[in-house]
Amino acid sequence: MLSAGYVLRRVLQMVPTLVFILVVTFVLVRLLPGDPLSAIGGDHVTDAQVAQARAAYGLDQPLFAQFLLYVRRVVTGDLGRSIVVQVPVWSLVGERLPPTMLLSGMAVAIGVGLAVPLAFASALRRGRATDLAIRAGAQVGLSMPVFYIGLVLLTVFSAHLRWFPVGGYGDGWGDRVYHLFLPALTLGVSLAAVLMRSLRAAIVDVLGAEYVDFARAKGLPTRVILLRHVLRNALISTLALLGPTVGSLLGGAVITESVFAIPGVGRLMIESIYGRDYPVIQGLTLSLAVTVSLAFLVTDLIQASLDPRVAR
Amino acid sequence: MTAAEDLLSRRRPAPRRFRPPSLPRPSPALAGGLAILAALLVLALVPGLVAPYAPAAFDYRAILKPPSFAHPFGTDNFGRDILSRTVWATRVDLQIALFGTLVPVVFGTLAGAVVGYYGGWVEALFGRVVDAVVTFPFLVLVIAIVAVLGPGLFNLYIAVSVVGWVFYARIVAAGVALQRRLDYAAAARVMGYSTPRIVLRHLLPNAVSAAIVYWMTDMALCILLGSSLGYLGLGAQPPTAEWGVLIADGKNYMNTAWWISIFPGVAIVLAGLGFSLLGDGLADLLRPKR
């Protein structure tokens, strides 16, 4: 069970992280060569417009005051306006979030669905041909860039076999899942390679634990030992990967969405970079970092509630 | 000497199988990794040895030709030889692996040594930095930095270095902190050695092996990252032959001329395998024997 004290401590731990995220995203735009506004505005603005905008954005104030201004804006939910499409960044992000979330969810399902049985097969047949083949496969999977996996899947299953659409998002749930299957498989395969390695190591570890011997000595059915004692404990220790996984999924989504032309936040990121839409880049980076830090929080809370030794 | 001790000293040595003294036998992983990387290194240093053409040589009589004797990996839409481009790209991608990790390795190791040695509030503060850095999706942050600084390899190195050092520092700090608690470190302090000397001569060498193993993985990751950015148009810029760029070149021809993208991809996988095998092999080698 979770103690309120643990939850509070863990939530408070997020504060420095959030401050850091704000600092980084603030500094990010200041890295632009020259005056941020003329860089943002390009060549088509007049000096008067620049001066007016400077005042509006508080850019005539000292750096620290500007930072506080930025924090206040963000805290009140204002992530700025897109220069290119002239809408608030948060509405742009909100609009593009569902495809990315569906894609990530499907990718996790595929990744876990592949990793758990493979890790079991590999760990239980340690040192034999099955194990070597699975580990070699994982090694290749780890070495393969996401965009390459996507491109190969796209060519084989969409272009040649025509089983799947070549990209896009679709309408309605069924159609969306259908559209996102190949991209999710792309992300899922590369996720499975990572998960499989850690899960296999954790299972091998747990299989050697004395409580597994004790469970056998108790005469429990093999299925109960493998699921309740081995898988459960191995998953709890692998759960620590959830936070980093969300991070790498979002990174992978940037690439996958541009390979498969999916209108998610990843593609929005790339579009904004091509369009030099700096407020969107800034707002997106901020939102994605906050998402990942929330994922870390959730990871820790889940782990603490599953592993009674953590939350004391 | 008591009777019992005498009994012990006269104990007949147990029969033992003869084993010739030798260096630790390199594991298959280590040998495989070294072989792959040695081959790639040769390609990077003297690409002309294998590449039959110049990487950017157009040949309008041989456009989008499938693999053949004259063009073993085929040609692209400008008639450029894919084998030659893939081979020449080795130089660029190995450079990415090296330059993308150089600053993190050096700076991260030193920072980690300092953090690990002093511990206390330095360690606590560093812990917060680690917490914060790992919450940034690495690729997203690197892309954002490159987006602001402008596409290109140099800015890629800056972006990777800004973030990458933290991971080395974390590994080394943990190692140094562990070593610090061992007896010989206390002995070195008692003997009046200076702090830098204790850290550099005594603590660091023992703590650094884990960082070296991570370095190998990191170089593999760096190639993946570099090629991903190249694919997105944010890394190496065309017409530079870089594996990610080459794959992007061929993406619109996948259906008709698969060879343009497939072979550079195989090269990436090979390089990644080389580095991870080497890392695994080194991990086995450097792991303290039980």
Added chain:
Amino acid sequence: MTGVADTRPGALAVRGLRTVFASPAGPLTAVDGVDLDLAPGEILGLVGESGSGKSVTLRSLLRLVRPPGRIAGEVLWGGRDLLGLRPGELRRVRGREIATVFQEPMTALNPVLTVGRQIDESLRAHTGLDARGRRARGVDLLDLVGIPAPATRLADYPHQFSGGMRQRAMIAIALAGEPRLLLADEPTTALDVTIQDQILKLILALRARLGMGVILVTHDLGVVAQSCDRVAVMYAGRIVETGPVAALFAEPRHAYTRGLIGSVPRAGGERRPLLSIDGTPPGLGARPAGCAFHPRCGFATDACRREAPPLAAVAPGREAAGREAPGREAACWHHAAVAAAGIEAPVPEPA
């Protein structure tokens, strides 16, 4: 123990048990032809230094040895050979007829499952009780092993118990199937001395109350003296001597046993681990030819270096005539000389 196997229910007869681990350096024999007999309800102590094969012997009885370990021989449980059972049949013996407790409850209990859950799964596997019945039985079991407030402690995790309570909890879990035989692998070694006594007394009380037999693996002669009916001494994978506790302690017939007993302080109450025989037991891959103990033995002769002595019944010595209990066996060419040397005289130097 070359006698006829006892086939009564609750009796165990082990014949020629061999457990061999395959290794890159060749096969390693951890248990090398062990014979054991246990009458129903009897407590047998299995004693030896670490590496003598006593724990592997215990685990081999229920085939709990992991690959690359291979077990051969016969383990006759009420006349049925456990080594020949199919996995499903063996599962019904494990936990239900023969239960096991391990040395370190902190590692033997699953840290992420409550104690109640770990009792419950045993009850589920071995009884037809419904959820409510299993819970009631779980409370009874914790109560039986002397855990206060059992109903509330069912919901606790192992780390919330103290060391002694944790061992009690493990015993409670082991008792869930109402076994006829308890295999206890150093159940008190990880505990404080006062707690050790409590746990031993608990095991004795449970034996008396439930009528189950116990095989107690230990390296502590004090534990054996305090709790066992009979004792078997192991060295280098073999039983070197066996017999009733009192008789064996009074007049050891094997030089190794003699050394063990000589290493225990006579008049004091404090127990010590058996470390005082100098030299170390041979490694698994490096057993000397002949009697494995001869390099450390003051009585050793050429015969000992040539051929390993079989475990054979020993005739009562003249001085012990009349009070020698039955069932004494020793694997020593010079058992008469060892017996004659007594336990007070200094250890002779090896020739």
